Amino acid sequence: LDAISDWADEWNLSFNLSKVVNLRFSRSSCCLPSSYYIKDHVISQVDVHKDLGVVLTSTLSWSAHHHSICQKAYNTLGLYVACPCIKARNSCVRYQLTYCSVIWRPYLIKDIII
Numbered sequence: 001l002d003a004i005s006d007w008a009d010e011w012n013l014s015f016n017l018s019k020v021v022n023l024r025f026s027r028s029s030c031c032l033p034s035s036y037y038i039k040d041h042v043i044s045q046v047d048v049h050k051d052l053g054v055v056l057t058s059t060l061s062w063s064a065h066h067h068s069i070c071q072k073a074y075n076t077l078g079l080y081v082a083c084p085c086i087k088a089r090n091s092c093v094r095y096q097l098t099y100c101s102v103i104w105r106p107y108l109i110k111d112i113i114i
Helices: 003-010 063-080 086-098
Strands: 021-023 037-038 040-046 048-051 054-055
Touching: 054 063, 063 086
Parallel strands: 021 040
Antiparallel strands: 037 040, 048 054
């Protein structure tokens, strides 16, 4: 991290340290806590993080992402209830449901039936 920080300083770039997080991916529940620093700033460790619209969890489960996109689709449907144009309504909802679906395709029954 120090090398990346030095490179950024050399090219007059800066990191938004409030957006930098540490997300450790592991299926085991016994991870040793460790602290990472960039210029004496402690990077916070999180269990869930949303990046580019995809919700990532430390346990590599997609359930939080499924819940997030379904909630967003239901909210969009609520906005278009009175809309007479079904194609517009369906295209907005379909876009939200299929965004990055290649990565997170649901395979558990609890995630398919939401």
